[in-house]
Amino acid sequence: MxxxxxxxxxxxxxxxxxxxxxxxxxxxxxxxxxxxxxxxKVSLFDYQAMCKNKSAHPLLAHRQLLRKSCFKFISSELIRNVNIHSCCAFVFSAHKQKKVDALQPCDTAYPGFMYxxxxxxxxxxxxxxxxxxxxxxxxxxxxxxxxxxxxxxxxxxxxxxxxxxxxxxIKYILLLMKSQKVRRRPESCHSYHPKEDAKDCGGASAISMSLCLFAASLLFSVLLQWT
Incomplete structure (x- = not known):
C-alpha cells in the first residue's frame, strides 16, 4: 500500500x-x-532472532576490554621504551572504544496486516x-x-x-525450554516383568564362529592375492 x-x-x-x-x-x-x-492484524513470530542481553552489565565489558588492551600494550609497546604520555593516551583511547551490545538468541513477535x-x-x-x-x-x-x-x-x-x-x-514464564527440561523420574522401579523370559538374557557369550564361513572367507582372500 x-x-x-x-x-x-x-x-x-x-x-x-x-x-x-x-x-x-x-x-x-x-x-x-x-x-x-x-x-x-495478525501476529508473526521469529524463532531465530537476536536480542540484547540485558543481564550483561556494560561496565563489565569495558573493564575486560580495557584489561586486554593494557596487557597487549605492556607486552608489545613497553619493551620499546615508550614514554608515559603515549601510554596514557593509548589507555584512554581504548576506554573510549565504541560500545558493543551483547546479543543472545531469543524469540520475537511482530505484527502483520492482511488485506x-x-x-x-x-x-x-x-x-x-x-x-x-x-x-x-x-x-x-x-x-x-x-x-x-x-x-x-x-x-x-x-x-x-x-x-x-x-x-x-517474547518473555516466557518458564526459564527452561521444553528441550532443556529434566525428565521426570518414574514413581517406582520395575525390575521384573511377567512376560519377560530370563532365559533369553546373557546368551550372547555362547555364540561361536562358523568354521565353514571362516574357511570360505580365508580361501577367497588367498585367491585374490594370487590373482
Whole structure:
C-alpha cells in the first residue's frame, strides 16, 4: 500500500515516505482501515532472532576490554621504551572504544496486516480534536495496490500514534525450554516383568564362529592375492 501525494509543493516530504510502511506514515488512517475490516492484524513470530542481553552489565565489558588492551600494550609497546604520555593516551583511547551490545538468541513477535480483497472501496471521517480528516481508499484494478487519498491539512498525530512493525521479545514464564527440561523420574522401579523370559538374557557369550564361513572367507582372500 503506497500513500498518495497529491500536493506538488511537498515533493520532498513525499519522497521521504516512499517505501515506508503506511502505518508509520499515517497511523490514524491505518487504524481506521483496520477498524473498518479492510486490513486484519495478525501476529508473526521469529524463532531465530537476536536480542540484547540485558543481564550483561556494560561496565563489565569495558573493564575486560580495557584489561586486554593494557596487557597487549605492556607486552608489545613497553619493551620499546615508550614514554608515559603515549601510554596514557593509548589507555584512554581504548576506554573510549565504541560500545558493543551483547546479543543472545531469543524469540520475537511482530505484527502483520492482511488485506481483504473483497473491500474494494471505502471512505470515512476521522475526528482529530479541532479538525476532521477525510480519506478515500480505492483498490487499483488488476493489481495488489490500494490508492489512499487523505486530507493533509488536518494533523492527527497527537490523537493517533504511528503503527510500527518493530519486533518485540517474547518473555516466557518458564526459564527452561521444553528441550532443556529434566525428565521426570518414574514413581517406582520395575525390575521384573511377567512376560519377560530370563532365559533369553546373557546368551550372547555362547555364540561361536562358523568354521565353514571362516574357511570360505580365508580361501577367497588367498585367491585374490594370487590373482
Amino acid at each position: 503506497t500513500p498518495s501525494g497529491c500536493e506538488s509543493c511537498n515533493k520532498t516530504q513525499y519522497s521521504l515516505q516512499v517505501g515506508r510502511f503506511f502505518g508509520e506514515v499515517d497511523g490514524s488512517v491505518m487504524a481506521s482501515l483496520i477498524k473498518m475490516g479492510m486490513f486484519k 481483504d480483497s473483497s473491500v474494494r472501496e471505502a471512505n470515512s471521517l476521522i475526528k482529530c480534536g479541532r479538525c476532521q480528516k477525510m480519506f478515500v481508499v480505492q483498490q487499483v484494478p488488476d493489481s495488489n495496490l490500494v490508492l489512499v487519498v487523505t486530507q493533509a491539512t488536518c494533523d492527527c498525530s497527537r490523537q493517533f500514534g504511528p503503527i510500527l512493525l518493530q519486533p518485540k521479545e
